[in-house]
């Protein structure tokens with residue numbers, strides 16, 4: 001907590017306690033390999049290793065199944081469907 005002191009338009013001194021700066025949003029980084037090292041034009045969306053988590057219909061969280069041992073409940077182990085395929089990409093069955 002920080003304390004900020006200022007004078008308002010009526011000349012009264014105002015002291016406010018403000019929380020620390022907002023945390024930077026966590027970047028999804030749950031990829032098994034390096035995005036972009038897989039086949040050109042493919043993405044995590046077309047990979048058989050992608051997994052959706054969460055039972056809510058409000059939001060789907062995507063993770064890489066190859067990284068399941070390292071999954072947390074947080075966004076740091078998420079992946080983005082539009083990310084370029086990594087070197088472990090494998091074609092989704094049935095495509």
Ligand code: SF4
Nearest residue numbers: 031032044047064086
């Ligand atoms: S391309 Fe497949 S193996 Fe690679 S991070 Fe995405 S879902 Fe995982």
